[in-house]
Amino acid sequence: MHFALKTVAAAGIALTMASAFAQKGETVKIALIDPQTGLMGPVGLNQLRSWQFFAEKFSQSNPAGVKFEVVGFDNKLSPAESLNNFKAALDQGVRYIAQGNGSSVAGALVDAVNKHNERNPGKEVVFLNYAAVDPDLTNSKCSYWHFRFDADTSMKMEAMTTFMKDQPDVKKVYLLNQNYSHGQQVAKFAKENLARKRPDIQIVGEDLHPLAQVRDFAPYIAKIKASGADTVITGNWGSDLALMVKAANEGGYNGKFFTYYTGVTGTPSALGTGGEGRVYQVSYQHYNMGGQMGQWTAEFQKRYKDDMYTGAIPLAYQAVSEAMAKAKSTDPVKVAAAMEGLKFKGFNGEVEVRKLDHQLQQPLFMTVWSKTDAKNPYSPENTGMTLKPVKEFPSFIASTPTSCQMKRP
Incomplete structure (x- = not known):
């Protein structure tokens, strides 16, 4: 009996540890919903490359030990098309979405994420906003599920x-x-x-x-x-x-x-x-930052013959991976809670995800x-x-x- 109890206790500890570090080795999918065609297509394509570039970099090393994969969706800069993209991403099991080009699009996505999360407990989604800068998104229209890594207007x-x-x-x-x-x-x-x-x-x-x-x-x-x-x-x-x-x-x-x-x-x-x-x-950045950002910028330019100018993207990866390590989970509910008030050293200095509104202070x-x-x-x-x-x-x-x-x- 004594042996059996020890075995059960050991199994319980092992299960707890497995649960605590369950995120290690997991692949976290991020759906990028932005224009890839039309007049703003060149901007969206640059940022799709940036998200994929940093997915590779942060998959190599991040505090949570997860892998990142980015799936691109062309929203043609349309809020209506973005909602179709959001549904398609959900069908693929995506739990993290990213968007930046157009605050009107961001507003539509915030509403869609809020409704989805309310109606589908256990399947919540987090919205990583890296460039939509309308202040209302962290004021009158603020959402628990929305985090902005750019500085607002x-x-x-x-x-x-x-x-x-x-x-x-x-x-x-x-x-x-x-x-x-x-x-x-x-x-x-x-x-x-x-x-x-x-x-x-x-x-x-x-x-x-x-x-x-x-x-x-x-x-x-x-x-x-x-x-x-x-x-x-x-x-x-x-x-x-x-x-x-x-x-x-x-x-x-x-x-x-x-x-x-x-x-x-x-x-x-x-x-x-x-x-x-x-x-x-x-x-929040410039071309001649030096340090790690300087190395990334040079490598990006060499690889794509293009300029990397959206530093909010590595800040988003850094915040998410640190929150996942803190939460010991990739569950968006736990990760959102862990991101609130998170402080870390970004490429541009000390930054903080302000708990009040989820606006990065930088x-x-x-x-x-x-x-x-x-x-x-x-x-x-x-x-x-x-x-x-x-x-x-x-x-x-x-x-x-x-x-x-x-x-x-």
């Missing part, structure tokens, strides 16, 4: 205007943005922040244009020149920014641009050597379009130019409050 604008307030030559600003939630928020927060920090600055014009539909920005550039604006603030990305700066170069507009996405596919080539010292970007950088040099040698799209860092903002500078009332399971 308001955080970037907080840093951008903190920099702009010390630029005496910025006096007249034009706001040109895409007509959807992110573009609207850029305009809103730009006006609010400038009024608070530099009330002498005039907003001399404002336009919202259709997302990913405009092919000729010459009429907009003509309006900007006629307004007398010395500076343009834009949250445009992809073809909408590349075609805008191309039109500015061709139209002879010599003012400054303050942007969110100068480094994204197509825009460096559109700028070329034009815009030197006049085009700024605010972001340092931001202001960079300016410049010729490469010994200290900043990386040249996107072989332009001979780079985004040179001019100011770093610690997490607390760019942090913005949240109104999120998180409903936890």
Whole structure:
């Protein structure tokens, strides 16, 4: 009897240990739902490669001992198509989804994930948002199942205007943005922040244009020149920014641009050597970070003949794998709980998944379009130019409050 009890106890301990480390060796599938065709297709394809590249890197080494696999879905930048993609991913047994291009898409996916998780206990899904930056996603529309690894529109604008307030030559600003939630928020927060920090600055014009539909920005550039604006603030990305700066170069507009996405596919080539010292970007990374990120960037460029500019992706992998190790599980319910409040050292410094709203708190950088040099040698799209860092903002500078009332399971 004594022997039998010892055997049962030993078996129980073995079962507990097996359960505790059950995630080791497991393959975690992530569905990436983003455009891979159309005007924004080049951006989506770059980011699909980035997700797959980092799946390989983190599968080689991560604290949970899991393997990652990325399945790409082409949503054509459509919320409706994204919901079809989500259903297809669920049919494949995927429990983690990722998306970044378009906050309207992110909003539709947050709603779909919330409904699915409520109706299907035991089959919950976690949403890893790496680039959809509408602040509402971590405020009025916040969700327990949604985690954002990019800095939101308001955080970037907080840093951008903190920099702009010390630029005496910025006096007249034009706001040109895409007509959807992110573009609207850029305009809103730009006006609010400038009024608070530099009330002498005039907003001399404002336009919202259709997302990913405009092919000729010459009429907009003509309006900007006629307004007398010395500076343009834009949250445009992809073809909408590349075609805008191309039109500015061709139209002879010599003012400054303050942007969110100068480094994204197509825009460096559109700028070329034009815009030197006049085009700024605010972001959580830049091309010349050095260290591990510098090694990854160089390897990515060599492998794909393309630039790796979405550092939120390795941050997402790092957070998820550390949470899985902490939870000793790949179960999305346990992993979501473990990610709340998680702190770790990212490639850009100390970061924290804020428990209140699941918004990553992280340092931001202001960079300016410049010729490469010994200290900043990386040249996107072989332009001979780079985004040179001019100011770093610690997490607390760019942090913005949240109104999120998180409903936890």
